[in-house]
Amino acid sequence: MHRTDRKRTVGAPGASGEALDAERLRCGPPENGEVRVELRGPWTLDRPLPSLGPVEAALARGGVERLRVTDGGLGEWDSSVLVYIEDIEAMAAERGALVDTGALPRGIRTLLELARSARGRPIERVEQPRPPLLVRVGDRAVWAWRGAVDGLEFGGEVAAAVWRFVRGRARYRRSDLLLAIQQCGAGALPIVSLLNFLVGLILGFVAATQLREWGAEIFVANLVGIGMVRALAAVVTGVTMAGRTGASFAAQLGTMQVNEEIDALRTFGIPPAEFLVLPRMMALGLMMPLLALYAVVVGLLGGAVVGISLLHFTLAEYAHQTYRALDLTDLGVGIFSAAVFGVLVALAGCYKGLRCGRSAAAVGEATTSAVVIGIVSIVVAMAFITWGCNILGI
Amino acid sequence: MNQAGGPTKISIRGLHKAFGAKKVLQGVDLEVPEGSSTVIMGGSGAGKSVLLKHVIGLLRPDAGEVLVDGGDIGHLHEGDLNTVRRQFGMSFQEGALFDSMSVFDNIAFPLRRHSGLDPDGVAERVRECLRIVNLHDVEGKMPAELSGGMRRRVGFARAIALKPRILLFDEPTTGLDPVMTALIADTIRALTEDETVTALTITHDLQAAYAIADRIAMIFQGRIVFCGPPEAFQTNTDPVVEQFRTSNPIGPWTEAEL
Numbered sequence A: 001m002h003r004t005d006r007k008r009t010v011g012a013p014g015a016s017g018e019a020l021d022a023e024r025l026r027c028g029p030p031e032n033g034e035v036r037v038e039l040r041g042p043w044t045l046d047r048p049l050p051s052l053g054p055v056e057a058a059l060a061r062g063g064v065e066r067l068r069v070t071d072g073g074l075g076e077w078d079s080s081v082l083v084y085i086e087d088i089e090a091m092a093a094e095r096g097a098l099v100d101t102g103a104l105p106r107g108i109r110t111l112l113e114l115a116r117s118a119r120g121r122p123i124e125r126v127e128q129p130r131p132p133l134l135v136r137v138g139d140r141a142v143w144a145w146r147g148a149v150d151g152l153e154f155g156g157e158v159a160a161a162v163w164r165f166v167r168g169r170a171r172y173r174r175s176d177l178l179l180a181i182q183q184c185g186a187g188a189l190p191i192v193s194l195l196n197f198l199v200g201l202i203l204g205f206v207a208a209t210q211l212r213e214w215g216a217e218i219f220v221a222n223l224v225g226i227g228m229v230r231a232l233a234a235v236v237t238g239v240t241m242a243g244r245t246g247a248s249f250a251a252q253l254g255t256m257q258v259n260e261e262i263d264a265l266r267t268f269g270i271p272p273a274e275f276l277v278l279p280r281m282m283a284l285g286l287m288m289p290l291l292a293l294y295a296v297v298v299g300l301l302g303g304a305v306v307g308i309s310l311l312h313f314t315l316a317e318y319a320h321q322t323y324r325a326l327d328l329t330d331l332g333v334g335i336f337s338a339a340v341f342g343v344l345v346a347l348a349g350c351y352k353g354l355r356c357g358r359s360a361a362a363v364g365e366a367t368t369s370a371v372v373i374g375i376v377s378i379v380v381a382m383a384f385i386t387w388g389c390n391i392l393g394i
Numbered sequence B: 001m002n003q004a005g006g007p008t009k010i011s012i013r014g015l016h017k018a019f020g021a022k023k024v025l026q027g028v029d030l031e032v033p034e035g036s037s038t039v040i041m042g043g044s045g046a047g048k049s050v051l052l053k054h055v056i057g058l059l060r061p062d063a064g065e066v067l068v069d070g071g072d073i074g075h076l077h078e079g080d081l082n083t084v085r086r087q088f089g090m091s092f093q094e095g096a097l098f099d100s101m102s103v104f105d106n107i108a109f110p111l112r113r114h115s116g117l118d119p120d121g122v123a124e125r126v127r128e129c130l131r132i133v134n135l136h137d138v139e140g141k142m143p144a145e146l147s148g149g150m151r152r153r154v155g156f157a158r159a160i161a162l163k164p165r166i167l168l169f170d171e172p173t174t175g176l177d178p179v180m181t182a183l184i185a186d187t188i189r190a191l192t193e194d195e196t197v198t199a200l201t202i203t204h205d206l207q208a209a210y211a212i213a214d215r216i217a218m219i220f221q222g223r224i225v226f227c228g229p230p231e232a233f234q235t236n237t238d239p240v241v242e243q244f245r246t247s248n249p250i251g252p253w254t255e256a257e258l
């Protein structure tokens, strides 16, 4: 109730507002070039400030050299008075008039002085002068070099862990591996289905509109088939897993870093690369090919929907054409890419998690950059694989 | 009684560590004799935890060295470090329990990895450790179900499970009630009765410090400004030590904050 009342005063500076102004501000006529401004009544931030109109009018009449701000029975006051006086000062300065605040209560004078002294001094901005170009380039180079060394170190640790695994001596928990497999397997099916179906559909549709011009509609099956099997199923699934599982790996390990669990692990002489990274990497490296295989099927279905509904092939015709277009090497390349993407996404997630700072915000950052790095490395790896296949003629 | 007269177990010389522009350690020198119990005191953010993490090689020094049994920890390869760490047990400020494991599995973790005990032996040792820190019926609980003080005690139990030669305790008594604080202090004291067990403990609690320590070291502005037996600590007139000891809000500690 009270609150709404107050709102109304603020919101409607109508008649009642002006009446209030007159109660709190009295601005006398100029006498010998001096105008008296009397402040009275309560001056608190929860009330609207009186309008500066009367003061401005007095100044506008001209011939005013001095504004004397005095205490005409001030009630409760707070910084709203200071704000108001500052406004008066600014206005007076424009007209070349002086403001005398000597007659105000001591508290207000001290605060005004404080405000003035702070204003005189330029506010120290944290902004530092931009270092010269050479320094910046050097800094970036050092930074990039450190990053590269750190990444290599991580790679080395993981390689050592893999080597121990190959010799059957890796220390990790089977349950961690199973949990990671579960996380990146069945749980991911719905989103992987949706995305790959749509990609197959889009690919089919785009191909159909183009190929129809040449009367070559049946090659939609070839295009969708080869596109999905060789590359797109793996890429789309990989990107999905980067956003889903890579991010969750980064968050898990980042949280462990914040809780000092990683430190505790190391005090027991267990390398995190072995105990934490290895099972996650294996899980994603194993599950990605299976997911990609599934994604291929769903993607081909998406293409078939276009072939059947838009181009009026029968399912058998479309399937037969797809079958003729593909061979096992295509599938092999797709599956291989998927495994590589899986390992890369897992490594990006784990790396960012392990190098996470010691705050909740840092976990968020680690998660975000794990996704970005995961996706970028998928695309780069895809380029390399395509290039390699080209050279090998497969 | 342990006297601070054994051969040097841990030797820290001229240790420097900065995080970015923030200089945390600026030339720490500390000798820790074998079989002694040293308490490290200092304000929050003074770098006590950072110092302790250097002793076990979790952090690498920017400059200076950390010698354990004469070997430099700071420049060891991670693989060799893991071997050296077998003789260490460390408890962390917030417990640092493995969140995905039950209390039992947490304490059993180092035992299963390194002790060579059979499952029965492991279970027995886990129960023994839990008894030492006076925790009952928590074996099956997950860390998230415990209070901060309980987690810290489980962390303590996990640190001593393997009966390590070197014990590092980061604020084991913070947030515990007076009775539990006394219990933990007594436990640390009892562990270091063994001439071959060396302990480094961080605490803010003066009472606990007097109970635990053969020697008290005070860290201030990145250096050790005092190191000596508790009696000397109690009579020392260095303003840094005095302010800390008398809980005075005015003095070098509070000036340094400005």
Ligand SMILES: Nc1ncnc2c1ncn2[C@@H]1O[C@H](COP(=O)(O)OP(=O)(O)O)[C@@H](O)[C@H]1O
Pocket: A358, B019, B022, B024, B042, B043, B044, B045, B046, B047, B048, B049, B050, B051
């Ligand atoms: N891993 C880290 N990265 C960056 N800064 C750190 C790190 N660890 C500690 N610090 C900083 O070092 C200082 C000392 O920390 P710490 O040793 O934890 O203090 P305390 O004496 O309370 O245990 C703090 O200012 C902290 O912010």
Ligand SMILES: [Mg+2]
Pocket: B048, B049, B050, B093, B170
């Ligand atoms: Mg600390």
